[in-house]
Amino acid sequence: MANLKTLREAKNLTQTELAEKSGLSLRTIQRIESGNIPKGFTLKAIAKALDLDPEDLFSSTEESIDLNRAKLINLSALSGLIIPFGGIIFPAILTYKTKDPVNRELGKNIISLQIVLAAVVSILMIISPFIQKAISIKFPLFLIPLILFIVVKMFIIFKNGISLNKRHELSIKLKTNFL
Missing domain, CATH: 1.10.260.40 (lambda repressor-like DNA-binding domains)
Structure with missing residues (x-):
């Protein structure tokens, strides 16, 4: 409505x-x-x-959102904390199995953000040993981007989950989704 x-x-x-x-x-x-x-x-x-x-x-332009499906797609991105790139794979599976265009667009926004996060953390993880060797420190530098990735990922997922409950939309998303 x-x-x-x-x-x-x-x-x-x-x-x-x-x-x-x-x-x-x-x-x-x-x-x-x-x-x-x-x-x-x-x-x-x-x-x-x-x-x-x-x-x-009853507006035909304002489409309803299946809130439970949207929450499931959002929460499935947490699987990336356990399975490498699971934060992209599982939301993608759920997104492309849904027929609702609103949830499909929401899923694409979630996947786009997760791809950017995964790419940034992958690059940081690859270059961290070189930086560690260049500045001659014994502390495993790769832990810093890994911990930051976990914190940022959880913050985004929980913030978007709260936003889905209150406003039925994502609060953290990319300006343009590339899927």
């Missing part, structure tokens, strides 16, 4: 004004704006108050 708050604000109405105009309670408007889906009389009353057909409240 189209975001009621967006439709209400487009008509320059407050929640209270929409409640009065539709004959519904303020609490009902608040519930719908927080995600409850109106049916029957409530749907017709809101549509009439906004001068729309009930069918127009």
